[in-house]
Amino acid sequence: MRSVKLLVTLGLVVAAAVGCGDQRAPADNRVRDADTAERARRVAAAWEGSEAARVWSRGYYPLGDAVQLPAGAFHDDADKRAYATQNFTLHALLPDTAKKRAKVRWRDGDSLTLPLASAREAYDKVARGGNSGPALTVTAARLGEMTVPTSRGTATVPAWLFTVKGYDTPLKRVAVTPSELPRSPIGAVPERTDALMPLVGLETVARDGRTLTVRAEHGGCDDGPAVDVLETEGSVVFSASIRGTADGPCTSESRVEKLTVKLRHPVGDRIVLDAFTGRPVPPRQQSARPAR
Incomplete structure (x- = not known):
């Protein structure tokens, strides 16, 4: 070439x-x-x-990251390495939800209903490590929301909020798949x-x-x-x-x-x-x- x-x-x-x-x-x-x-x-x-x-x-076509980190992330090099290698330890039961679909909402009032990923599916996209190095510990999970830039402007989207030990705010992971x-x-x-x-x-x-x-x-x-x-x-x-x-x-x-x-x-x-x-x-x- x-x-x-x-x-x-x-x-x-x-x-x-x-x-x-x-x-x-x-x-x-x-x-x-x-x-x-x-x-x-x-x-x-x-x-x-x-x-x-x-x-x-x-x-729904997101233009930003599907993950939002906790405030103050990360405290030290060990936590940085854990996240970079996707090394997590789960010390919680991941919740089930009867909801199979959820809405993405834009600021102009438009919305779009899309399939909702389970807490397990969202967690597995974040925690793909499993090595012997430093790990971040998840102690709880709940369904919430986060904002992301999209091809139609900023949208509020369903997200799984994972409580990470040592951090005051959760790690958020988008819970819907792009169109x-x-x-x-x-x-x-x-x-x-x-x-x-x-x-x-x-x-x-x-x-x-x-x-x-x-x-x-x-x-x-x-x-x-x-x-x-x-x-x-x-x-x-x-x-x-x-x-x-x-x-x-x-x-x-x-x-x-x-x-x-x-x-x-x-x-x-x-x-x-x-x-x-x-x-x-x-x-x-x-x-x-x-x-x-």
């Missing part, structure tokens, strides 16, 4: 190692490569007024190049709605990934690429880094799209069912 044409990017410089958080926002959001720009425009145009956009506007993703009105690009690659996913959307962190892939013999942005009235289209590639032998090593992008306007209810796939950028914690 070596292109002779060097993509002039937005100046996103990422000095971090794999998964590190040393991220810098681009100077502006102009898409500068002609082919990449044309692809981004085609993706935006395909979604504008489409059936997929209609389905998206009515679904089924709509089928994209435009197909993916047939082949990866250094000038256009698929994004790995959407990491976070900041409170200001303008600062988005995405994850992008690159190799071991380049200067890292970059992301260009096309903003339209109905969508935000990201175009991922690789900077500073050169011809010659190279290892097949694959790395993933985080890039922080500053939009001109808050994302709001616009669709966040990947120019390569032609589909919505998948949120980090989203485990949605496959497209129809």
Whole structure:
């Protein structure tokens, strides 16, 4: 995967190692490569007024983390390691609930009823460790709520609240599954190049709605990934690429880094799209069912 044409990017410089958080926002959001720009425009145009956009506007698609940590987390390195390795000890009976479905509610009054995960299902998504290292202890669980950013703005969603020993507030885990993703009105690009690659996913959307962190892939013999942005009235289209590639032998090593992008306007209810796939950028914690 070596292109002779060097993509002039937005100046996103990422000095971090794999998964590190040393991220810098681009100077502006102009898409500068002609082919990449044309692809981004085609993706935006395909979604504008489409059936997929209609389905998206009515679904529950979270843009934030499915877990909210207790206040003050974490007290020490042992607790940090326990959470990072998903190592938990359960010292409580997880409650059953007769409810099989629950509502997601938006601030404008809209709501959507979705299947409700059990306390056991939610706990198992958080506690996948089981190693001999430090562990966090769960002493109780109850059904409650939490707020998350979504494609339709902030929503109040059902959540399981787990009491963690040593912390005054619970660890919260979303208790509903995202809606089924709509089928994209435009197909993916047939082949990866250094000038256009698929994004790995959407990491976070900041409170200001303008600062988005995405994850992008690159190799071991380049200067890292970059992301260009096309903003339209109905969508935000990201175009991922690789900077500073050169011809010659190279290892097949694959790395993933985080890039922080500053939009001109808050994302709001616009669709966040990947120019390569032609589909919505998948949120980090989203485990949605496959497209129809």
